Amino acid sequence: MNPLQAIGRVFLKFLGTTGRLISFMTLGLSHIVRPPYYPRIILRQMIDIGYYSLPVVGLTAVFAGMVLALQSYTGFSRFSAEGAIANVVVLSITRELGPVLAGLMVAGRIGASLAAEIGTMRVTEQIDALTTLSTNPMKYLVTPRLIAGITMFPLLVLVADVIGVFGGYLVAVYKLGFNPANYLQNTWDFLTAEDVNSGLVKAAVFGFIVSLMGCYHGYNSKGGAQGVGTATTNAVVSASILILCSDYILTEMFFAK
Amino acid sequence: MADTPKIQLRDVAKSFGRKVVLNGIDLDVGVGESVVIIGGSGTGKSVMLKSILGLMTPDRGSIKVDGEEVIGMSTSERERVNHKFGMLFQGAALFDSLPVWENVSFGLLAEKRCDRKQAHEIAVQKLAQVGMNADVADLMPAELSGGMQKRVGLARAIAADPEIIFFDEPTTGLDPIMADVINDLIVKVTREVGATALSITHDMASARKIANRVAMLFEGKIIWQGPVEDIDHSGNAHVDQFIHGKADGPIQMAVRA
Numbered sequence: 001m002n003p004l005q006a007i008g009r010v011f012l013k014f015l016g017t018t019g020r021l022i023s024f025m026t027l028g029l030s031h032i033v034r035p036p037y038y039p040r041i042i043l044r045q046m047i048d049i050g051y052y053s054l055p056v057v058g059l060t061a062v063f064a065g066m067v068l069a070l071q072s073y074t075g076f077s078r079f080s081a082e083g084a085i086a087n088v089v090v091l092s093i094t095r096e097l098g099p100v101l102a103g104l105m106v107a108g109r110i111g112a113s114l115a116a117e118i119g120t121m122r123v124t125e126q127i128d129a130l131t132t133l134s135t136n137p138m139k140y141l142v143t144p145r146l147i148a149g150i151t152m153f154p155l156l157v158l159v160a161d162v163i164g165v166f167g168g169y170l171v172a173v174y175k176l177g178f179n180p181a182n183y184l185q186n187t188w189d190f191l192t193a194e195d196v197n198s199g200l201v202k203a204a205v206f207g208f209i210v211s212l213m214g215c216y217h218g219y220n221s222k223g224g225a226q227g228v229g230t231a232t233t234n235a236v237v238s239a240s241i242l243i244l245c246s247d248y249i250l251t252e253m254f255f256a257k
Numbered sequence: 258m259a260d261t262p263k264i265q266l267r268d269v270a271k272s273f274g275r276k277v278v279l280n281g282i283d284l285d286v287g288v289g290e291s292v293v294i295i296g297g298s299g300t301g302k303s304v305m306l307k308s309i310l311g312l313m314t315p316d317r318g319s320i321k322v323d324g325e326e327v328i329g330m331s332t333s334e335r336e337r338v339n340h341k342f343g344m345l346f347q348g349a350a351l352f353d354s355l356p357v358w359e360n361v362s363f364g365l366l367a368e369k370r371c372d373r374k375q376a377h378e379i380a381v382q383k384l385a386q387v388g389m390n391a392d393v394a395d396l397m398p399a400e401l402s403g404g405m406q407k408r409v410g411l412a413r414a415i416a417a418d419p420e421i422i423f424f425d426e427p428t429t430g431l432d433p434i435m436a437d438v439i440n441d442l443i444v445k446v447t448r449e450v451g452a453t454a455l456s457i458t459h460d461m462a463s464a465r466k467i468a469n470r471v472a473m474l475f476e477g478k479i480i481w482q483g484p485v486e487d488i489d490h491s492g493n494a495h496v497d498q499f500i501h502g503k504a505d506g507p508i509q510m511a512v513r514a
Contacts, residue, residue: 117354125347125350126350126353128310128350129344129352131310132342132343132423133339133363133367134336134367135364135367136336
């Protein structure tokens with residue numbers, strides 16, 4: 001095949017997929033403001049995405065904070081700047097590591113689970129059954145998961161921020177011998193509302209991405225078990241890549257001078 | 258108008274790429290009639306059914322339900338028409354995250370025709386209609402055998418007292434005795450509800466039991482239709498070969514050496 005023809009084919013396929021994704025996203029979001037609503041399902045999804053992700057997010061955050069304090073100490077001690085560790089930890093956790101690590105971890109947990117659940121419903125005709133029972137599958141399956149993703153991720157990241165800073169505190173105080181009161185004071189003094197807010201906005205965007213990718217790939221899965229497996233992989237990979245891309249764009253928007 | 262067919266298909270065609278699946282289907286299903294579409298695997302039976310249900314859009318042609326054109330309807334209009342339908346899927350397509358009773362009364366709850374307590378009571382009544390005990394109501398679908406899942410699917414199909422019930426391969430995957438039990442139930446509940454029935458199957462025992470009229474689909478067209486009593490002397494070589502399950506005849510299966 002002509003190389004130009006191959007490139008053109010890939011490009012057209014990319015445009016087609018992008019168009020379908022945007023159409024799917026618009027439809028899913030439009031149902032947020034159009035009744036009927038399914039509060040019971042939204043609540044169940046909030047518990048699944050938010051509450052059950054707490055252990056994963058908490059463990060990730062505490063170790064990220066601990067490693068960060070340890071690594072910062074190793075580097076900063078060369079310049080006698082150990083006092084800045086509290087600042088580096090809180091800034092890194094709230095602005096970057098909290099949202100990004102929580103996003104990636106939950107992308108693995110929730111993105112895969114949403115794609116597998118909805119994908120299985122697709123291949124076993126459960127989505128067709130919803131339509132025959134006068135229930136819009138987008139409204140019943142996709143919109144509640146988008147709402148839960150957008151609202152629960154910021155709460156998870158808020159928890160990750162607190163636990164991550166606490167991880168840094170543990171290492172700084174109990175291993176590196178920092179004064180606890182001074183460490184906390186430095187943390188508090190250096191923290192601004194903008195740092196936390198930017199992290200929470202990122203979290204809402206990441207939550208949306210993870211839910212959207214899980215639902216999109218699951219909803220459009222084809223074939224049997226293999227199709228569901230492919231959908232699950234695609235959901236996690238695409239959500240992870242989009243999280244990292246959108247993280248750069250959001251950081252540029254918030255902090256670029 | 259008493260003469261208006263409950264379902265009317267005219268010149269319905271559907272292709273997937275170069276593969277022509279439906280090639281100009283004409284079919285009328287009268288009020289209270291039970292029509293069974295027979296035909297080999299891959300002849301387009303499921304595509305035809307999905308086109309009527311609005312799960313697929315034909316490339317051309319007209320589909321009318323109670324004289325109302327359904328192709329090109331808006332989503333909300335389609336949902337209104339779907340209120341008339343009940344559907345038993347080939348694999349039952351029960352929602353595996355919901356208990357049996359909620360599966361059965363899903364349509365009623367979705368349309369807010371009753372509260373959850375009443376929905377439970379109706380579900381138990383409908384389960385009794387298909388010969389199941391009340392204690393099944395609180396089980397999850399995964400705890401049921403294939404035959405029991407089919408019965409629950411049948412209870413769900415009749416729960417909202419539909420005007421038209423569709424049966425997609427109702428006896429596939431069942432042993433001969435359970436298949437006969439399901440056939441008897443289909444005849445019984447369709448009469449009790451007073452519904453029109455359109456079924457697709459390649460199980461001739463099932464077709465003979467539940468049909469008033471049989472139509473045979475071959476290469477995307479209805480090649481013969483008539484009362485079920487006439488099927489053994491249809492004068493059509495394709496029908497004869499199919500109903501007797503002979504390898505020799507005008508229908509040639511693609512078999513790899």
